[in-house]
Amino acid sequence: MKITVLDMDTASIDGDISLDGLAMLGELRVFGQTGGKDTVALIGDSDAVVCNKTRITREVMEGCPSLRYVGLMGTGFDQVDIAAADELGVTVCNVPSYSSDAVAQHTFGLILNHFGRIAEYTADCASGGWTRKQYFSVFGREMHELAGKTVGLIGCGGIGRKVAKIADAFGMKVLAYNRDPERIKDIPYITGVPLERLLRESDVVSLHCPLNDSTRELINSRTLSMMKPTALLVNTSRGGVINEADLAAALRDGVIAAAAVDVLTEEPMSDGTPLRKAKNIVFTPHIAWAPVETRIRVFEIVAENLKAYAEGRPQNAVHFHKTV
Numbered sequence: 627m628k629i630t631v632l633d634m635d636t637a638s639i640d641g642d643i644s645l646d647g648l649a650m651l652g653e654l655r656v657f658g659q660t661g662g663k664d665t666v667a668l669i670g671d672s673d674a675v676v677c678n679k680t681r682i683t684r685e686v687m688e689g690c691p692s693l694r695y696v697g698l699m700g701t702g703f704d705q706v707d708i709a710a711a712d713e714l715g716v717t718v719c720n721v722p723s724y725s726s727d728a729v730a731q732h733t734f735g736l737i738l739n740h741f742g743r744i745a746e747y748t749a750d751c752a753s754g755g756w757t758r759k760q761y762f763s764v765f766g767r768e769m770h771e772l773a774g775k776t777v778g779l780i781g782c783g784g785i786g787r788k789v790a791k792i793a794d795a796f797g798m799k800v801l802a803y804n805r806d807p808e809r810i811k812d813i814p815y816i817t818g819v820p821l822e823r824l825l826r827e828s829d830v831v832s833l834h835c836p837l838n839d840s841t842r843e844l845i846n847s848r849t850l851s852m853m854k855p856t857a858l859l860v861n862t863s864r865g866g867v868i869n870e871a872d873l874a875a876a877l878r879d880g881v882i883a884a885a886a887v888d889v890l891t892e893e894p895m896s897d898g899t900p901l902r903k904a905k906n907i908v909f910t911p912h913i914a915w916a917p918v919e920t921r922i923r924v925f926e927i928v929a930e931n932l933k934a935y936a937e938g939r940p941q942n943a944v945h946f947h948k949t950v
């Protein structure tokens with residue numbers, strides 16, 4: 627089997643991820659930065675392509691008649707024309723739920739940074755702010771305990787439930803608004819509530835829903851105005867769940883206190899993004915999924931998926947799945 631790997635630079639730092647599992651399955655060609663107009667030429671006569679964000683359109687599949695398999699390095703599959711894949715007999719497999727622990731951990735990293743002012747104190751120390759003081763402890767920036775605070779989770783599936791468990795361990799009250807309330811009703815430390823109540827009562831609102839028609843710009847000037855002026859908004863889901871201009875205005879006007887986001891509508895960040903120069907916002911560049919262990923796990927599953935396909939028993943095939 628001829629296998630082409632595209633987008634490798636989006637998943638590995640200086641070759642820190644082994645492709646041995648894939649190499650055992652066939653003749654491997656690996657490309658780092660891809661996703662442009664050369665996709666057809668790069669895939670060529672390969673039987674399988676493994677990729678991340680490269681768009682696998684009908685034109686690509688029709689231009690590569692040998693192609694029978696698309697293996698994705700992640701969960702989302704909106705970059706692949708699934709209807710065309712079905713029609714052309716191309717199997718598409720993804721890697722579901724590989725990063726729930728990592729994203730929950732990152733969410734709490736952002737929350738802890740906010741309540742403990744960690745990055746700000748680090749910057750203070752780096753600029754000599756601890757060396758010039760009289761006392762051992764320099765706590766001029768106000769910090770807060772998480773215990774007793776309320777976190778509100780919008781979307782409470784795999785990641786949201788892990789965040790809820792961590793929040794419970796910190797002594798936080800957990801509210802959740804999930805499209806399917808059945809998924810959370812038996813978890814004792816999660817209280818399912820309507821969206822408006824969640825927004826009004828939460829000290830931290832954290833987004834863990836997918837981007838779909840029902841969540842696009844769910845966070846906008848109207849919903850932001852329901853939040854506490856002291857609240858933190860955390861987004862590790864998808865940028866499009868937030869109206870970014872409305873959030874920038876809300877941060878400017880003190881409608882909410884702060885935001886911490888790992889994802890933007892436009893990635894990589896553009897000069898024009900309304901949030902770039904917003905007040906009281908912390909960014910990470912879409913890295914919640916990217917700890918080493920998580921990326922190693924992805925490639926183990928990518929190789930298992932391709933092996934299963936080669937043995938005639940495809941696993942994690944996304945065909946006929948509807949986007950949630």
Ligand code: NAI
Nearest residue numbers: 781782783784785804805806834835836840862863914915
């Ligand atoms: P999941 O599918 O297990 O859970 C999502 C939950 O959101 C489901 O329970 C669903 O019922 C609910 N939901 C859907 N529409 C809703 C709505 N309109 N209102 C309220 N709830 C709604 O997905 P999982 O694994 O928890 O991931 C959540 C999202 O996290 C993903 O869709 C993805 O966008 C994002 N993500 C971000 C990563 C990063 O690196 N920042 C990495 C992995 C995922």
